[in-house]
Amino acid sequence: MKTVYLFHRGGIRYTDSTVPPRNSSAAAFLPGLSVIPLVQHIGNRANPVVAVGDRVSEGMLIGRGQGMGSANIHATVPGRVVRTVSWKMAGGLTNDALVIKMEGGFEKLGKTEEIFPWQGLSSFELQRIIAEFGIVEMEGSGRPVSDMLYALNSAKDSVTLVVRCVFDDPWLAADYVLCKERSAAVAEGIRIAARAGRMSRIIIVLSWREKELGTMLTAALGNSEFPVDLVLTGARYPQRNRRELELVLRRFAKKEGVKLGSLLALGPATLAAIHDAVKLRKPILDRYVAVGGSAIKKPQVMKVRIGTRIGEIFEECGGFVDKPRRIGSGSPLLGRTVVDLDEPVIKTSFAIFAALSGQIGSSGQSKCIGCGECRAVCPVGLDPELLYKCRNGLDNREFKPGRAAECHGCGCCELVCPSALPLSTSIIRSALRGN
Numbered sequence: 001m002k003t004v005y006l007f008h009r010g011g012i013r014y015t016d017s018t019v020p021p022r023n024s025s026a027a028a029f030l031p032g033l034s035v036i037p038l039v040q041h042i043g044n045r046a047n048p049v050v051a052v053g054d055r056v057s058e059g060m061l062i063g064r065g066q067g068m069g070s071a072n073i074h075a076t077v078p079g080r081v082v083r084t085v086s087w088k089m090a091g092g093l094t095n096d097a098l099v100i101k102m103e104g105g106f107e108k109l110g111k112t113e114e115i116f117p118w119q120g121l122s123s124f125e126l127q128r129i130i131a132e133f134g135i136v137e138m139e140g141s142g143r144p145v146s147d148m149l150y151a152l153n154s155a156k157d158s159v160t161l162v163v164r165c166v167f168d169d170p171w172l173a174a175d176y177v178l179c180k181e182r183s184a185a186v187a188e189g190i191r192i193a194a195r196a197g198r199m200s201r202i203i204i205v206l207s208w209r210e211k212e213l214g215t216m217l218t219a220a221l222g223n224s225e226f227p228v229d230l231v232l233t234g235a236r237y238p239q240r241n242r243r244e245l246e247l248v249l250r251r252f253a254k255k256e257g258v259k260l261g262s263l264l265a266l267g268p269a270t271l272a273a274i275h276d277a278v279k280l281r282k283p284i285l286d287r288y289v290a291v292g293g294s295a296i297k298k299p300q301v302m303k304v305r306i307g308t309r310i311g312e313i314f315e316e317c318g319g320f321v322d323k324p325r326r327i328g329s330g331s332p333l334l335g336r337t338v339v340d341l342d343e344p345v346i347k348t349s350f351a352i353f354a355a356l357s358g359q360i361g362s363s364g365q366s367k368c369i370g371c372g373e374c375r376a377v378c379p380v381g382l383d384p385e386l387l388y389k390c391r392n393g394l395d396n397r398e399f400k401p402g403r404a405a406e407c408h409g410c411g412c413c414e415l416v417c418p419s420a421l422p423l424s425t426s427i428i429r430s431a432l433r434g435n
């Protein structure tokens with residue numbers, strides 16, 4: 001039996017019966033009105049290159065990225081720009097978007113796709129195409145992949161591409177379905193990314209429960225020009241987190257005598273998007289989204305056009321069984337609260353949910369009972385109870401911002417706290433402010 005690598009300390013088994021089934025995806029309707037935000041990435045707002053009244057085609061550039069962290073934005077349906085909108089997101093941030101009314105014929109949808117051979121392209125040419133089509137990390141903060149590859153250009157040591165197929169959170173259902181339905185695209189995306197980043201090795205990391213994906217991906221990869229390893233991990237959350245992932249990979253490398261060098265970790269949705277950009281010259285027009293939660297009548301994994309409003313997607317899932325108390329984007333564990341159902345799906349929206357119960361830690365708080373659960377689950381070895389109490393004047397001992405800065409925000413402590421205290425939220429805020 002193959003070794004299963006685990007991180008040593010803390011973590012939780014995160015289960016949720018309200019996630020959608022992972023057997024297949026359903027295609028969502030094309031939106032009559034698309035709302036395309038100019039911020040779908042970690043950096044500055046893209047600069048619009050079209051105005052109200054302009055006609056746009058499917059896949060046309062409508063916003064140009066401005067510097068590191070920013071990415072190009074494309075129209076996802078053909079039509080006309082009918083207005084611009086701005087809205088407040090949770091945390092008081094403002095986002096603005098171009099609203100496109102769907103009209104006219106599609107350039108790509110339903111057409112035979114033209115194939116662009118990439119094998120003869122240099123790593124710089126591949127990086128340029130990936131930047132041109134606005135490819136960002138689709139499961140995280142939306143960091144442009146071209147920035148990540150560019151940073152590797154000056155790497156002194158070798159680089160390993162880490163394919164993150166670790167499903168420690170059931171809300172990653174969309175990634176799992178994508179892996180099964182688009183394994184050939186993911187595999188070719190792996191080879192393109194490895195060439196673009198001049199990698200010397202590929203490691204596909206899988207939770208042992210989903211090891212069948214490893215067989216599918218290695219079969220689709222065929223004879224790779226790079227050495228390929230499969231590494232099995234546990235499924236305890238937060239195994240997918242960069243820190244915990246690196247811990248198990250370093251242990252694997254030591255055991256097997258493998259040199260890893262620098263690591264670049266990308267998930268399956270990002271790798272499929274790299275494939276589409278380079279081989280099909282197509283920006284991110286749609287994405288797989290897990291739609292679920294206790295308030296949703298028919299949870300399902302859907303293939304949704306970027307710019308489709310969240311309210312429309314919920315309607316396609318049968319609507320609500322009752323009035324939801326919390327609507328969010330991402331996993332309920334760490335996801336962002338959505339305050340307006342007109343907010344659209346963007347490149348990084350891997351899941352959306354509507355729940356009948358409130359936000360973790362937002363209600364029903366009571367006094368700490370000193371159970372120690374939060375310490376037991378912290379993978380970093382912090383004392384969330386103490387940090388929280390010192391920070392909030394409930395303990396006279398000195399608050400140590402340096403210790404709080406070690407927190408990587410996995411949320412385990414908050415999830416298990418029987419007193420529903422906002423532990424990780426408070427610790428992260430303190431670390432960001434440095435006090």
Ligand code: SF4
Nearest residue numbers: 378407410411413424
């Ligand atoms: S959120 Fe921070 S303090 Fe809480 S368990 Fe995770 S790493 Fe530890």
Ligand code: SF4
Nearest residue numbers: 368369371372374417
């Ligand atoms: S889990 Fe909550 S109640 Fe238990 S010690 Fe930690 S802060 Fe206190």
